[in-house]
Amino acid sequence: MPKVAVLDMAGKEVEKIDLSEAVFGIEPNTKVLHDMVVNYLANQRQGTQSALTRAEVSGGGRKPWRQKGTGHARQGSTRAPQWTHGGIVFAPKPRDYSYSLNKKVKRLAMKSALSSKVIDNDLIVLDKITLDEYKTKTIATMLKAIGSEKKALIVLPEVNEKVIASAANIPGVKTAMANTLNVYDILNADKFIVLKDAVAQIEEVYA
Numbered sequence: 001m002p003k004v005a006v007l008d009m010a011g012k013e014v015e016k017i018d019l020s021e022a023v024f025g026i027e028p029n030t031k032v033l034h035d036m037v038v039n040y041l042a043n044q045r046q047g048t049q050s051a052l053t054r055a056e057v058s059g060g061g062r063k064p065w066r067q068k069g070t071g072h073a074r075q076g077s078t079r080a081p082q083w084t085h086g087g088i089v090f091a092p093k094p095r096d097y098s099y100s101l102n103k104k105v106k107r108l109a110m111k112s113a114l115s116s117k118v119i120d121n122d123l124i125v126l127d128k129i130t131l132d133e134y135k136t137k138t139i140a141t142m143l144k145a146i147g148s149e150k151k152a153l154i155v156l157p158e159v160n161e162k163v164i165a166s167a168a169n170i171p172g173v174k175t176a177m178a179n180t181l182n183v184y185d186i187l188n189a190d191k192f193i194v195l196k197d198a199v200a201q202i203e204e205v206y207a
Helices: 031-042 103-119 135-145 161-168 181-188 196-204
Strands: 005-006 013-018 125-126 152-156 173-177 191-193
Touching: 013 196, 031 181, 103 125, 103 173, 103 181, 103 196, 125 196, 135 161, 152 161, 152 196, 161 173, 181 196
Parallel strands: 005 125, 125 191, 152 173, 152 191
Antiparallel strands: 005 013
16 A cells, blocks of 8 residues: 655644555556556647638639640639639538547556556655645745646645645646646646645545
């Protein structure tokens, strides 16, 4: 059973807690992690790219010159793809790139992502984050104290507007709720910072 230290905002160890073996202690499945990341990125695509085919470009209704006798190649329209201002061949059209994965695959991917952070020693558990006011400097100082000065994902047990707003101004730092976690954000962060109460919520859902 993985054991991890719980830190305060100054980076000092407060206690140690045991993490669930079923959630934070499995062998990461790289194939499932890859599938989940590709799925997430595909679902984020807007799919709004669009161009006009020769049927949609304005103009070109008249044959530019007669079929024979001019010395030119035969042409039926000035809006054919080889002409300037002509239509696009196989023009991209708005489409939906999203697709779904099985629920079991999603659960395994989440457990694999969480376990990988434990294996790489990139999981940091905090006892709590207390802010009296909206203060980016307080969050920045806390991150430095706990050894997280690159990309970080802070997971909260519930919405805390002061923490979310204060962290939003720091490049590379994201916040998320325990019930809105996704595999991509976990893997993309150099440090996975979870509040102690959020750990209990994650274990309750995925254990």
